[in-house]
Amino acid sequence: MGLNKFLGQGTIYLFGSMLSAAVPFLLLPFLARWLGPADFGVVGNFVSLVGVLGAAIGLSTHGYIPVAYYRDGPQSLGQVVGGVTGISLMGLGGALFLVTLFGGPIEAFSLIPAEWLWLVALAAAGQFLIAAALAVFQTLQRPWAYITLQISYAALLSALSVALILFTKFGWEGRAMGQVIAVSLVVAVAFLYLSVRIPIDWRPSYWPLRKLLRFGAPLLPHAMAAIAMASMDRFILTSVEGARQLGFYVAAAQIASLVIMAATAGNQAWLPWLYGRLAANSDTADRELVRMTYLVFACLLATALGLILITPWLMPFVAGSQFVGAVPLLRLLALATAMNAAYLFVAAHLFYHERTGLLSVVSLTAAVFQFAVTYVLGKCLGVEGVAGGTAIGALFYWLLTWTVAARQRPLPWFRALRSFRH
Structure with missing residues (x-):
């Protein structure tokens, strides 16, 4: 794919991600006021638990979809999608068993009642299958199908959440039920569409x-380490400060997430x-890759500074x-x-070179570091200490991953910097 096509598809993905993020973002003022800080905090824990179980x-087998397509050929796509779906269904059974067995301890640190934890498992399985469908569209370079699925899910989730909160007696529970219903409907439609477009092989033997x-x-x-880094701040804060x-x-994290949503696009x-x-x-190609990477870093920093202002x-x-x-x-x-x-x-460099085991070592190291920093700063400084620890942990994770990825194949990281000066 040439640079022009890359920029064109990137623009489409960015448009879709910003629009799908805009729907819940526009509802944030209303949900924050309707639910109040306490229930809004429980919603945050629900979303974090969904992420943990989804991983x-x-x-993370949906990450193999583009690898198989580019390495084994397009004919492998149907078998891989069928396999990913089968693994997720088996994982859902295990997740339901775990939340039933450990409902009490999970409730203690998440503030989510044990009898509602089954919703977490269903939402997590649904979100994983949506991610798998998105991976197929991304691999086939069909950005319009990708953003249609992305926006449809965001709109349906928001509409159902608002309806259940406004017209029932539910608080945070309405947001949770809205997510489960939304993922169920979107997954059904997405896989029906995929089964028409590609020959998905559902037979376990294949x-x-x-x-x-x-x-x-x-x-x-x-x-698990990446999800822990994305959610440990909330659980630490729950134990240090309360709901x-x-x-x-x-609320602050949801607004800040606009930066990473744009980057994900x-x-x-x-x-x-x-x-x-x-x-x-x-x-x-190497020099072009390095220069584009530095340009991306500069854009991300400028976006964060603008948000701070x-x-x-x-x-x-x-x-x-x-x-x-x-x-x-x-x-x-x-x-x-x-x-x-x-x-x-x-991190994408490590996926390309299939160094997933090494990436796990990096992530676990960063997770331990972030937990230690966040917990200590949270105990000493409260909620601002937790936010500061999260920022320090993110910096460590980025630099450590970049260092390890750069060792997999020599790229002109320093030569490209010198060329910028000239």
Whole structure:
């Protein structure tokens, strides 16, 4: 894929991601006011738990879809999609068993009643299958289908959540049920569409389970560590400060997430372009790749700085005057999300070289570091310490991943910097 096509598809992905993010973002002022800080904090924990279980349920095997397509050929796509779906269904059974067995301890640290935890498992399985469908569209370079699915899910989730909160007696439970219903409907439509477009092989005897498990199993520690880094701040904050401060934090984090949503959109076009540059294995392609990486980093930093500048006006405008205490949190979390976004563009090198085990080591190391920093700063400084620890942990994760990725294949990282000066 040439640079012009990469930029064109990147623009489409960016448009879709920004629009899908805009739907829940526009509802944030209303949900924050309707639910209040306490219930809004529980919603944040629900979303975090969905992320944790989603990583375990599918073993991140959807990441093998583009690898199989580019390495084994288009004919492998149907078998891989069938295998990914089968693994996710088995994972869902395991997740339901775990939340039933450990409902009490999970309720203690998440504030989600044990009898509602089955919703977490269903939402997690549904989100993984949506990610698998998106991976197929990305691999086939069909950005319009990708963003249609993305926007449809965001709109349906928002509409159902609002309806259940406004017209029933539910609070955070309405948001949880809305997510489960939304993922169920979207997954059904997406896989019906895919089954018409590609010959999905649903027979277990033909599932490429060995390849998928060999790819996904080493990634499980990475996925769990990455999700832990994305959610540990909320659980630490729950134990340190309680539900009200958690609500401030979740509101700030949701606004800051606009940075990483935009970066994720760009990353959808980045992956096939990156793989093409790495496969070319030429000095020209290498220099182009490095320069584009530095340009991406600069754009992310500029976006975070811009968000920091408008924070005093943005936070009370979006969430209301009762959330004005979240202004300093948003400044710190804007930097954290920018560095988490920068991580995405260097981690892709390790996926290309199939060094998923090494990526797991990096992620576990970063998770331990972030937990220690966040917990200590949270105990000493409260909610702002948790936000600061999150930012420091994100910086460490990005730099460590970049360092390890750079060792997999020599690229002109320093030569490209010198060329910018001239």
